Amino acid sequence: MSWDRVLYPLDVLGCSLFGKSFIGAQSVDGVLRVGERQIDRGLMVTYNLLGEHVQNEDTVKLVVRTTLNLIAQMTFKNWGNVSCKPTLYGLCISKKLFKDSLSEIIQAALQRNIEIEIDAESYGYIPNTFEVFSDFASDPVLGNSVRQAVQAHLVNIESLMDEYGLWDKKIRIVKGSGVYDEKDSVITTDKSVVRMRYLE
Numbered sequence: 225m226s227w228d229r230v231l232y233p234l235d236v237l238g239c240s241l242f243g244k245s246f247i248g249a250q251s252v253d254g255v256l257r258v259g260e261r262q263i264d265r266g267l268m269v270t271y272n273l274l275g276e277h278v279q280n281e282d283t284v285k286l287v288v289r290t291t292l293n294l295i296a297q298m299t300f301k302n303w304g305n306v307s308c309k310p311t312l313y314g315l316c317i318s319k320k321l322f323k324d325s326l327s328e329i330i331q332a333a334l335q336r337n338i339e340i341e342i343d344a345e346s347y348g349y350i351p352n353t354f355e356v357f358s359d360f361a362s363d364p365v366l367g368n369s370v371r372q373a374v375q376a377h378l379v380n381i382e383s384l385m386d387e388y389g390l391w392d393k394k395i396r397i398v399k400g401s402g403v404y405d406e407k408d409s410v411i412t413t414d415k416s417v418v419r420m421r422y423l424e
Contacts, residue, residue: 248274252294260302269304276311276345281321284314288325295332305339307373310353319352323359330360334369341396344373354388361393373398 249255259269271294278284291306298304308329314321326342333340342357344350357372371394374381385391 256302272307
């Protein structure tokens with residue numbers, strides 16, 4: 225069974241849950257056609273394989289191959305950046321596997337001038353995610369090819385950014401999806417606090 229067929233039900237579910245900003249396809253070719261249509265409409269696109277908490281290394285390798293295929297097939301007509309979910313790329317198994325997986329993807333993306341964004345998932349994975357990102361972002365060659373999503377609703381986001389040296393790196397501030405079951409001590413639900421963090 226191809227990876228595209230495994231992901232398709234997740235894509236359909238994800239697109240249904242998260243609305244029109246997520247548009248699914250059944251293959252790399254299909255998603256690139258969708259991307260081209262969105263670009264023709266004047267939009268910028270981010271390609272993102274949906275899935276999290278992968279516990280099988282063979283599946284991680286398949287995800288990496290699929291992502292490399294996506295990067296290799298992009299043209300000026302469907303050009304976009306690629307978002308990587310840490311636990312889809314091996315973080316549930318080990319930080320080393322995650323870093324090795326991302327290294328392969330970032331190297332390929334660098335050759336094509338494509339930016340890789342590392343997504344932010346549940347709080348338990350944030351420290352390792354930020355550490356791996358900071359290592360790549362601190363590299364003088366790779367630094368401009370990688371960006372980190374940073375969740376504004378995390379109570380201790382400033383101290384995490386201090387600890388992992390993120391202030392001078394490429395980041396994208398997101399409010400936080402609210403889909404993870406997090407303790408009240410980890411996130412704030414005060415929208416004014418989250419909004420203020422965009423302005424700081």
